[in-house]
Structures are given as C-alpha cells and as structure tokens.
Amino acid sequence: MFNARLQAELDELEEKGLRRVLRGLDGAQDRVVGIGGKAYINFCSNNYLGLAADVRLRDAAAASLQQSGFGAGASRLVCGTLSEHQKLEERLAVFKGAERCVLFNCGYMANVGIIASLFGRGDLILSDRLNHASIIDGIVLSRADFRRYPHCDMAGLERLLREAGGKYRTIAVITESVFSMDGDLAPLDQIVRMTKQHGAVLMVDEAHAAGVFGAGGRGAVEHFGCGSDVAIQMGTLSKAFGSFGAYVCGSTRLIEYVMNRARSFIYTTALPPSVAAASLKALEIIEAEPGRREALWRNATEMRRRLKEAGFDTLRSVSPIIPVVVGDEKRATTFSAKLFEQGLLVTAIRPPTVPANTARLRVTVTASHTPDDLECLLRRMKTVGEELCLI
Numbered sequence: 348m349f350n351a352r353l354q355a356e357l358d359e360l361e362e363k364g365l366r367r368v369l370r371g372l373d374g375a376q377d378r379v380v381g382i383g384g385k386a387y388i389n390f391c392s393n394n395y396l397g398l399a400a401d402v403r404l405r406d407a408a409a410a411s412l413q414q415s416g417f418g419a420g421a422s423r424l425v426c427g428t429l430s431e432h433q434k435l436e437e438r439l440a441v442f443k444g445a446e447r448c449v450l451f452n453c454g455y456m457a458n459v460g461i462i463a464s465l466f467g468r469g470d471l472i473l474s475d476r477l478n479h480a481s482i483i484d485g486i487v488l489s490r491a492d493f494r495r496y497p498h499c500d501m502a503g504l505e506r507l508l509r510e511a512g513g514k515y516r517t518i519a520v521i522t523e524s525v526f527s528m529d530g531d532l533a534p535l536d537q538i539v540r541m542t543k544q545h546g547a548v549l550m551v552d553e554a555h556a557a558g559v560f561g562a563g564g565r566g567a568v569e570h571f572g573c574g575s576d577v578a579i580q581m582g583t584l585s586k587a588f589g590s591f592g593a594y595v596c597g598s599t600r601l602i603e604y605v606m607n608r609a610r611s612f613i614y615t616t617a618l619p620p621s622v623a624a625a626s627l628k629a630l631e632i633i634e635a636e637p638g639r640r641e642a643l644w645r646n647a648t649e650m651r652r653r654l655k656e657a658g659f660d661t662l663r664s665v666s667p668i669i670p671v672v673v674g675d676e677k678r679a680t681t682f683s684a685k686l687f688e689q690g691l692l693v694t695a696i697r698p699p700t701v702p703a704n705t706a707r708l709r710v711t712v713t714a715s716h717t718p719d720d721l722e723c724l725l726r727r728m729k730t731v732g733e734e735l736c737l738i
C-alpha cells in the first residue's frame with residue numbers, strides 16, 4: 348500500500364513534468380562544471396562572486412582542519428563553540444554594522460529557528476507572498492497568526508498593518524530583500540517607514556543580497572541605507588560567500604534570545620570549524636576585492652538588457668538572478684534540456700518553487716562569466732526561444 352502510494356505520486360509528478368532528479372557534478376562548483384564527462388557553462392548556481400572553488404577558501408579550510416580537526420563534536424551551547432565560529436560571528440557583526448551575530452548551520456535552519464523562537468501565539472506575521480519556503484516553514488512552526496501580502500505590494504502591506512493595530516502582542520513583517528526566484532528587490536525604504544509607523548518588527552532575509560548589493564557588499568540594507576532600522580538581519584554564507592552556513596545579526600539582546608530559544612540552533616551539532624574558516628576568508632575577500640562585485644554587476648546588467656531586447660520576459664529582475672518566464676512546466680523543461688544538449692546548464696524552476704504557470708529558467712550570472720559565455724548563452728537562448736515560440 349505505502350509503496351504503491353509513493354509510486355503513484357511519483358508517476359503523477361512525472362506526468363505533470365514536475366518530477367525532480369539529481370544531477371551530479373564531476374568536480375567543483377565553478378563557472379564551467381563537468382557532468383558525465385562533458386563540460387557545461389554554469390548559469391544556475393548562486394556562486395555569484397565565483398568563490399566556491401577559490402583556492403584561498405580551500406587553504407583557509409585546510410589550515411583550520413590541521414588546527415581544529417573536522418567535526419565540531421557537540422552543539423554550540425555544550426562544547427562545540429570553536430575559535431573559528433567566534434571569529435566569524437565577530438567579523439560578520441562588524442560587516443553588517445550590528446551589535447552581535449550568531450551562526451546557524453544553514454539558511455533554512457536559520458529562518459525556521461529565528462522565526463519560530465521570536466514569534467508565537469498572540470503575534471501576527473505579515474509575509475511577502477513570494478517569501479522562501481524556509482520563512483514559511485518558520486512561520487508555520489511559530490504558531491503565530493499569519494497573513495500574506497501580495498508581492499512587494501506596499502498598499503496591501505499598509506492595509507494589513509492598519510487592520511492589525513492594537514490586536515496583537517507583536518506584529519512582524521518578514522521579507523526577502525532580493526527575491527530568490529524573481530531577482531527583484533523589496534522596497535526596503537518603504538517597508539522600514541511603514542513598520543516604524545505601525546510599531547512592527549522587521550526581519551529581512553539577505554540570502555541573495557549579501558556580498559552582492561551595497562557599495563561594500565553588505566546587502567540590500569546597505570543599498571537602502573536602512574541597516575539600523577532592520578531589527579533582524581538574516582543571511583546565508585552558501586551563496587555569494589561560496590561557503591556554507593548562515594547567520595542572524597541584530598542587537599545583543601536579540602542574539603542572546605535567539606541563542607537561548609531557537610531550537611535549530613540549540614539542538615544540532617555546530618558547523619565544522621573549517622567551514623567557518625572558509626566563510627571568514629570569503630568575507631575578507633568580499634571586503635578586499637570590490638572588483639568581483641563590479642564584474643558581477645557588469646555581467647548581470649548586460650545579460651538582462653540583452654535577454655529583454657530579445658523579447659524574453661524577465662519580470663522585475665534587478666539582480667544577478669534573471670528569470671526567463673516560460674509558463675508551462677514541460678516547455679520549461681524542454682527549454683532547459685535543449686540548452687543542456689548545447690553545453691549550457693540552466694535548470695528549469697517549476698512549481699511549487701514558483702507559482703503555477705510561471706515555470707521558468709532561472710538564469711544566474713556570476714563574476715566569473717566571460718563575455719564569450721554570455722554571448723554563447725544569449726545566442727542559444729534566442730534560437731531555442733524562437734523554436735518554442737517564446738519570442
């Protein structure tokens with residue numbers, strides 16, 4: 348019975364073009380990756396600054412391995428806090444202009460732990476409709492009341508804030524700064540103004556903005572100059588940092604509270620210290636080499652301009668995440684497969700990761716792509732786009 352049910356559901360996913368499979372890389376995560384012995388130009392990683400395979404991150408991790416060994420051996424609060432964790436937390440707090448920072452083992456665990464610990468029954472959470480699954484799961488776990496406002500719709504948010512006035516212990520607004528599948532930017536300046544006016548607490552997920560936005564790569568809060576107005580700044584080390592892990596920055600009180608209450612912080616073994624050492628090295632590179640960010644933005648701006656010029660729908664992207672909306676799931680898979688045949692890796696993103704009928708190729712450019720890489724992708728996307736009657 349059980350196996351038959353699983354099989355029937357897998358078959359149904361297959362039938363709808365929604366079944367997912369793993370594709371293994373032969374070597375490192377980089378501008379060009381090997382799959383099954385063939386080389387592909389990679390246009391779908393979150394390795395925005397090209398740091399994932401950087402030799403300096405590897406050397407930093409190797410040095411830490413020599414000194415501190417591999418496993419952390421315990422949760423942070425028992426005896427798993429090593430000097431690598433503490434150094435990284437101190438440096439991230441300075442980087443983000445916050446009093447304190449605490450690490451989590453990944454962004455998913457951070458969002459789930461932060462939200463479920465800070466909010467609960469008697470509170471209201473207002474969440475952008477396109478917020479990441481980890482934010483939604485954190486909200487569900489928190490048991491707080493939960494309303495979604497239409498994506499980046501400030502009038503909708505304002506209405507919900509007004510309606511909620513006086514009825515809750517705490518009202519929180521949670522938004523991504525750069526949306527992971529649309530590549531657009533939340534109007535943080537307006538959200539800050541509104542949350543202040545209504546006495547709400549603001550949490551911003553900077554997963555795709557840290558290292559990418561802002562003059563110093565400090566994220567969209569730096570871009571908007573509103574860091575001190577965002578009570579809870581969460582970010583990941585798995586994307587532009589090319590490493591792994593996540594953090595939350597804020598006041599000393601907030602961080603102490605999260606460390607004492609967040610179950611995904613308390614009840615899990617600490618990150619291997621070598622991973623924290625690699626993240627610290629990535630942070631130093633992000634601060635010392637603004638040229639990487641400049642190259643990333645040159646590539647992103649050029650790619651988006653030319654995709655739009657060719658007639659593709661790139662939604663409201665203003666970041667290195669450039670969606671090319673196809674609509675139908677099977678057509679999106681075909682688009683991706685045809686590019687793959689020609690040596691280009693651009694995975695199709697389908698529901699439930701994106702809303703129904705908005706299946707897409709999520710093109711991500713990085714600082715490492717060359718002008719020839721961009722040219723090659725554009726030429727082939729135009730040909731396949733015409734074949735599929737998308738343009």
Ligand SMILES: Cc1ncc(COP(=O)(O)O)c(C=O)c1O
Nearest residue numbers: 453454455479523527554583585
């Ligand atoms: C907006 C957002 N938040 C959180 C996460 C989770 O981060 P991590 O991959 O570090 O678990 C992701 C990506 O996976 C994301 O896109």
